[in-house]
Amino acid sequence: MTGFIDLYTEASTFLHRMDPRVKIVAVATLSLLALITSHLVYLLVLAAVMVVLILFGRASYKKTMLAFSYVFRVMALIVVLWPLFDPRGTPVLFGFGPIRITEPGILAGIATAARIFCLAAAWYLLMFTTSQRDLVRGLVKMGLRFDFGLSLAMSLRFLPTFSAIVESIKDAQRARGLELDKGNLRKRARDYVAVLVPTVITALKMADTLSLALQSRAYGARTDRTYMRELKMRAGDYVALLIAVAVFAIPATAKYIFSIPL
Amino acid sequence: MRALDLQDVRFKHRGSDHWALDGVSLQVEKGEFVTLLGSNGSGKSTICMLSNGLIPHALPGDLQGKTEIFGFDVKEHSVAEFSTKVGMVFQEPESQLFCMSVEEEVAFGPENLAVPREELRERVEWALELVGMKGYNDRSPFSLSGGQKQRVAIAAALSMRPDMLVLDEPAYALDPVGRVELYQVLRQLKEQHGMTVLLAECDSEEAAKYSDKAALMKDGRVISYGTPREVLKDPERLRSLGIIPPQVSEVSALLKERLEGSNFSFISVDEAERSIKEKFTNRKRGREP
Amino acid sequence: MIPRVPASVDQDKIISVHGLKFVYDGGVQALAGLNLDVRRGDYLAIVGGNGSGKTTLAKNLNGLLRPTSGSVIINGTSTSELTVAELAKVIGYAFQNPDHQLFCSSVVEEVRFGPLNLGYSEAEVAKKTELSIEAMDLSAVKDQPPFSLTLGERRRVSIASVMAMDPQVFILDEPTTGLDARETDDLMDSIDRLNLDGHTVVLITHDMKLVAKHAKRVVVMSEGRIVLDSDPGGVFTDLELLLRSKLVPPPVSQLAHRLSSLGVPREVLSPEELVFHLMSGRGARR
Numbered sequence: 001m002t003g004f005i006d007l008y009t010e011a012s013t014f015l016h017r018m019d020p021r022v023k024i025v026a027v028a029t030l031s032l033l034a035l036i037t038s039h040l041v042y043l044l045v046l047a048a049v050m051v052v053l054i055l056f057g058r059a060s061y062k063k064t065m066l067a068f069s070y071v072f073r074v075m076a077l078i079v080v081l082w083p084l085f086d087p088r089g090t091p092v093l094f095g096f097g098p099i100r101i102t103e104p105g106i107l108a109g110i111a112t113a114a115r116i117f118c119l120a121a122a123w124y125l126l127m128f129t130t131s132q133r134d135l136v137r138g139l140v141k142m143g144l145r146f147d148f149g150l151s152l153a154m155s156l157r158f159l160p161t162f163s164a165i166v167e168s169i170k171d172a173q174r175a176r177g178l179e180l181d182k183g184n185l186r187k188r189a190r191d192y193v194a195v196l197v198p199t200v201i202t203a204l205k206m207a208d209t210l211s212l213a214l215q216s217r218a219y220g221a222r223t224d225r226t227y228m229r230e231l232k233m234r235a236g237d238y239v240a241l242l243i244a245v246a247v248f249a250i251p252a253t254a255k256y257i258f259s260i261p262l
Numbered sequence: 263m264r265a266l267d268l269q270d271v272r273f274k275h276r277g278s279d280h281w282a283l284d285g286v287s288l289q290v291e292k293g294e295f296v297t298l299l300g301s302n303g304s305g306k307s308t309i310c311m312l313s314n315g316l317i318p319h320a321l322p323g324d325l326q327g328k329t330e331i332f333g334f335d336v337k338e339h340s341v342a343e344f345s346t347k348v349g350m351v352f353q354e355p356e357s358q359l360f361c362m363s364v365e366e367e368v369a370f371g372p373e374n375l376a377v378p379r380e381e382l383r384e385r386v387e388w389a390l391e392l393v394g395m396k397g398y399n400d401r402s403p404f405s406l407s408g409g410q411k412q413r414v415a416i417a418a419a420l421s422m423r424p425d426m427l428v429l430d431e432p433a434y435a436l437d438p439v440g441r442v443e444l445y446q447v448l449r450q451l452k453e454q455h456g457m458t459v460l461l462a463e464c465d466s467e468e469a470a471k472y473s474d475k476a477a478l479m480k481d482g483r484v485i486s487y488g489t490p491r492e493v494l495k496d497p498e499r500l501r502s503l504g505i506i507p508p509q510v511s512e513v514s515a516l517l518k519e520r521l522e523g524s525n526f527s528f529i530s531v532d533e534a535e536r537s538i539k540e541k542f543t544n545r546k547r548g549r550e551p
Numbered sequence: 552m553i554p555r556v557p558a559s560v561d562q563d564k565i566i567s568v569h570g571l572k573f574v575y576d577g578g579v580q581a582l583a584g585l586n587l588d589v590r591r592g593d594y595l596a597i598v599g600g601n602g603s604g605k606t607t608l609a610k611n612l613n614g615l616l617r618p619t620s621g622s623v624i625i626n627g628t629s630t631s632e633l634t635v636a637e638l639a640k641v642i643g644y645a646f647q648n649p650d651h652q653l654f655c656s657s658v659v660e661e662v663r664f665g666p667l668n669l670g671y672s673e674a675e676v677a678k679k680t681e682l683s684i685e686a687m688d689l690s691a692v693k694d695q696p697p698f699s700l701t702l703g704e705r706r707r708v709s710i711a712s713v714m715a716m717d718p719q720v721f722i723l724d725e726p727t728t729g730l731d732a733r734e735t736d737d738l739m740d741s742i743d744r745l746n747l748d749g750h751t752v753v754l755i756t757h758d759m760k761l762v763a764k765h766a767k768r769v770v771v772m773s774e775g776r777i778v779l780d781s782d783p784g785g786v787f788t789d790l791e792l793l794l795r796s797k798l799v800p801p802p803v804s805q806l807a808h809r810l811s812s813l814g815v816p817r818e819v820l821s822p823e824e825l826v827f828h829l830m831s832g833r834g835a836r837r
Contacts, residue, residue: 133362157362160404165651171615172652175644176712177636177668194664197654201698205650209357212311215320216350217371217422221342228369228382301731302701407601434729437601437757438799464731467802504731509760509802512822520830531802535809542813542829 007067007127015057015129019237020138022244027126029248034118036255040107043114050121057129064124071120075113082109132156133229141231154210162203169198263333265426265458266290266313271327272482273308273317282308284482286327290475292425295452295459297469300479301504306462308482310430313460314348315341332425345371349419353431355411356403364390364406364414365399371422389417392455393447409440413447420451426458427451433463445472470494470508470529478503495527510534565591565641565720565751566612570621573607581607583775584621589753591719594746596754596762596783599772600797605755608772609722612753613642626719640669643718647725649709653697658689658708661697665716676715683714687741703734707741720751727761739765760801763787763820771796784818 015023030050037043054064082105089104130138132153140149170180173194180191214220233241254260266288273283283305290296298306311317318325319341329336332347352358361367368386377385390396393413403411412432419427427448433441445468451457463469469476469490476493478486480503486493494500497507497515513534514526524541528534566589573582581604589595599605610616611623614635623630625641646652655661662683666676684693687707692700697708706726713721723742727735743765746752754766762769762783769786771779773796779786786793787804794800807819814832819825 133366136362153362154360157360157403161356168646168648169651171610172644172646174615174635175613175639175646176652176665177639177716178664179634179636179668194654198651201653202650206354206357209352209354210360212316212320213350213352213358213360215341216314216316216345217418218342218345218374219370221340221345221374222376224376225373226376226379226382227373228365228379228386230379301733302703302729431729437797438759439600439797442799501732501736504733506732506735509822510806513803513806513825516822516826517829520826531805531809534806538806538810538829539813542832 006132007063007124008131009060009063009128011058013057013129014236015053015125018240019231019233020130020134021142021231022237022241023126023130024138024142025241026244027122029244030122031119033248033251034115034122036252038111039261040111040114043111043118046118047114047121050118050125053125054121057125059128063128067124068120071117075116078113078116079109082112137229137231146225165202166195166199169195264289264330265292265294265332266460267328267330268309269328271312271329273312273323273325275321275323278323281482286482286484288477288484288487290458290460292458293452293456294474295448295472297473297476298460298462298479299464299466299469299476299505301464304479304504305482306479307430310428310460310462312336313426313428314350315339315344316350345422346375347424347426349422349424349427351412351415351419351427351429351432353434355408355415355435358415359403359411362402363399364395364401364403367403367414368417368421371418375422385421385423389420392420392451393417407440408436409443412436412440412444416447426460429461431462431464448472464504465506466494466500467506467508478505490529491527494529563590564588565626567624568621571611571618571623572620573611573616574619581775582611585777587770587777589751591751592746592749594752594765594767595770596756596766596768597770597772598757598759598762598798600757602774603772603796604775605772606724609644609724609753609755612722613644614638636668639716639718641718642720642722643713643716644722645710645713645724645726647728649705652709652712653705656696658684658693658695658697661708662712662715665712669716679715679717683711686714686744687711688737703730703738706730706738720753721745722753722755724755726754727756727758757798759798763801763804771798773797783820787820788817
């Protein structure tokens, strides 16, 4: 279950070393770029660039394939179904009653699939090159209130813990004859009460201790709290930031101000 | 000035009719290692929560009597203020470590106090070294064993540079090895760094070995307070209070019963070995009846 | 490959483990090929430090985990042919943390949950529930919500809810953690009684004092293997092995070893035994 959140793959590439704030901005700009681009060729180029970046980041093949397994399924679905619902344009390749499959329709489907790939790839680039710590640190540095940053960090930290607790509770109830995977929806919903209640109670008890522990360590004592790990933008980070912004700003200007089709 | 000075303290939680502390007078001197022994509900945890101000500030209720921590009245200073004098370790290892890495956890306290960055790093390294967890900086708390988690919790309290460490049943969830490691760290802190240590337990085995003083508690009162030898020698009495006696004290009590004229009173294995060998070798050699 | 159960099976063996290997998903081998036979009515303690595999072994016995290779045979049938729910009729497992189990609004409802799941009739469920509640001394609190009870009481509720399913074997995972002296004594009395009544009891623990006092047989595990299987006296003669297995021998055993020159045998398990040997040793030496 934690595999979903913890995609971080340890390595020492320029992407890993980049300041997390720059990466966060880059994800935003790359995503926007993918959204405003409609032309298939440009989208394919963008997708290729993403793939190259992922390779530069030395992502693990297994993890990447796992992460993208759903994305690929969605993409395949779109390529197949899109033309059925987009009957505009010529030439018509296949016509039968209400169904009209055109070449532009097929191309539009492929373009949309490519766009989805680019969006997913942008996020993946961020997640696998940035540790959870740095991610939260970056967000806080960018203005997220420390309290929220701490809540986010704590949620991430306790995810594996709660995963294990829920498994333990399920085991305990199974050992009492509860069959969680059987039965109709109503039975299953009732069964899950036996898992939900102990989970919530355990969570509340932990929250109690947590709150006392936080107070015992002077949480909230001062507004000018310091941080041991500082984030410092270096020359390379500024360059990357510039590129990230330009990569979106230039095409956006071209498209919306100069009406160049993209 | 004492580390902890309780005089006729009574406390009940808000909304409760039951007095968790019902007239406690207790003095802990600086540098002492004191164990509070009692059954669940005897009030030992309550005293722990009182020692850094969590009672009455975070756990409100009716607090009577005088409670002074290093000379400061508990009612007049916040938990944050006490945090630089008293470090707190709770019994569940998992719920008191909330950061994503060991070093963040240990730095958390001093960061809250706006300690300058260079000093933060120093304190983290110092604290980790003291508990034997040097080099574990980037590990996530989830990946540690129970004993390691508790030692990180101690480090996280130590980085605030307190003069007293308070631990509420710290060995509760630990296996025997973790338990031994924990107590060794505490003993070292006391002996080499003059740390005052106050801890709550139901099993007196370690108290016998490491404590300077032990307090027996029942129903919110301190029944007995003195050195382990004075307080732990009667296993029957300890059991009636819900406290697990040091196993060798049961040997000592039986010998006293069955061997006329003997005056055994040992609470540790080493002492037991010495006393028994002495007594029985003498008898063998016919020096004694 | 899981072998078929041979035609002539020793009916006395309620649990039979052959060549049990277990590897977790991440590739960690927790059990390295175990063989263990448990007879009906045994009072067994499985001891070991963290990571020794004792909990993994226990979970293979009631089907929560399935062997990677080797077999587990319960009452003559291989676990590969039984679901967890079916195994729950024979093997009752009380978890270490009772709060991971309790969810009902009263003790009675909690205890009824197990037998209801197993499909007993209402009359049978009511009877078993009543018997278990009495056996675990919970009559006084039976209508209270489990969450409002003390830890000792919650442990007893958890065991009662397992008892009500009427299993032949009880597996109890660290039942005395966090209990004070009186609660420990009360709980262990109830467990001893279960064994006296003919149930097979398997205690998973690292508290060696408890083992010395109650168990009749001790299986020491270390790093996924069984390193010693003997009566408690036999286990405590080998202090080295215990220490290597990350266990701390009880103080009385440590003392007995040091006093062997005075005629105290190393298998001593209790203060009474030690004193007895000291006193008679003195006599014999005259």
